[in-house]
Amino acid sequence: MKRAQDKVVVITGGANGIGRVASLKFAAEGATVVIWDINGDKAEATRTEIEALGGKAEAQAVDTTQPEQVEAAAEAVRQKYGRIDVLINNAGITRDATLKKMTLQSWQQVLDVNLTGVFNCTKAVTPHMxxxxxGRIINTASVVGLYGNFGQANYAATKAGLIGLTKTLAKELGKHNITVNAVAPGFIATDMIGTIPEKVIDMMKERTPLRRLGTPEDIASAYLFLASDEASFVSGTVLSVDGAVTI
Ligand code: NAI
Known part of the structure; x- marks a missing residue:
């Protein structure tokens, strides 16, 4: 039996990076994957890739910061499949700068996507769950939400905020048999860290007891565990997947 057999799994930001690999993984495990991504073309490319491998997927161009778009997308999933089993709030952005240089606009953009987007998606799917x-809700936090990071005041604030949101919703939604958990990735080799100089990457590896960056597959595997039947009594937790960089 595959681990996500016949589950309807919505993955935000599923067109690229961790979300793309998670989409492929859940589809390989028997899920119907619904990708909500602001980049409709890339989402469509991931859908095609999944279907070429024999999996089931759907791509919807959705900006998670827009509640009407999210509501309409959730309703479309419910009408087509009759259920939404898992929501993975994976979409996230960075707009790094030290406080001195950070504009209100870049502060707000990061809050809009990383926090309000999660609020919108969660609010849209929970009535169905x-x-x-x-239901299973999985939020993508970050180690920087636990420990902070130079030049990431906006991003770290949102990722710490997600942890509070995760714990609160675990308390509110538990009575409906909905689990809510967060994954806190360490430094993962995706486009998101593509702008970081090689020297800094080497330093990160050096500081990580497992001496490497994480892979999107490492995070997708954590999503899969939290969505699986094995995790049915796991809720309100933050699963660090970071090669022990934070201990
Ligand atoms: P990525 O930049 O490769 O992919 C993010 C995806 O989200 C893209 O497909 C993008 O189009 C989509 N997206 C952005 N804004 C959106 C919006 N408003 N509505 C819908 N989709 C939107 O990022 P990556 O690295 O795969 O990150 C995924 C998650 O993991 C993010 O939440 C990120 O904060 C988190 N994370 C990543 C780490 C890393 O080192 N790469 C470390 C810790 C956390």
Whole structure:
């Protein structure tokens, strides 16, 4: 039996990086994957890739910061498949600068995507999960939400905020058999860290007891565990997947 057999799994930011690999992984495990990504072309490319491998997927161009778009997308999923089993709030952006140089605009952009986007998606799917008395919500935090990071005041604030949101929703939604958890990735080799100089990357590896960056696959595997039947009594937790960089 595949680990996500016949589950309907919505993955935000599923067109690229960690989200793309997670989409492929859940599809390989038997899920119907619904990608919500602001980049409709890339989402479509991932959908095609999944279908070429024999998996089931759908791509919807959705800007998670726009509640009407998210509501309409959730309703479309419910109408087509009759259920939404898992929501992975994976979409996220960075706009790095020290406080001195950070503009209100870049502060707000990061809050809009990383926090309000998660609020919008969660609010749109929970009525469906409540109706089916089952659901899994997985939020993508970050080690920097636990420990802070130079030049990432906006990003770290959102990722710490997600941890508070995760714990609160675990308390509120538990009675409906909905689990809410967060994954806190360490430094993962995706486009997001593409702008970081080689020297800094080497330093990160040096500081990581496992002496490497994480891979999107490492994070997708954590998503899969939290969405699986094995994790049915795991809720309100923050799973660090970081090669022990934070201990
Ligand atoms: P990425 O930049 O490769 O992919 C992010 C995806 O989100 C893209 O497909 C993008 O189009 C989509 N997206 C951005 N804004 C959106 C919006 N408003 N609505 C819908 N989709 C939107 O990023 P990556 O590295 O795969 O990161 C995924 C998640 O993991 C993010 O939440 C990120 O903060 C988190 N993370 C990443 C780490 C890393 O080292 N790469 C470390 C810790 C956390």
């Amino acid at each position: 409540e109706a089916q008395q089952a």
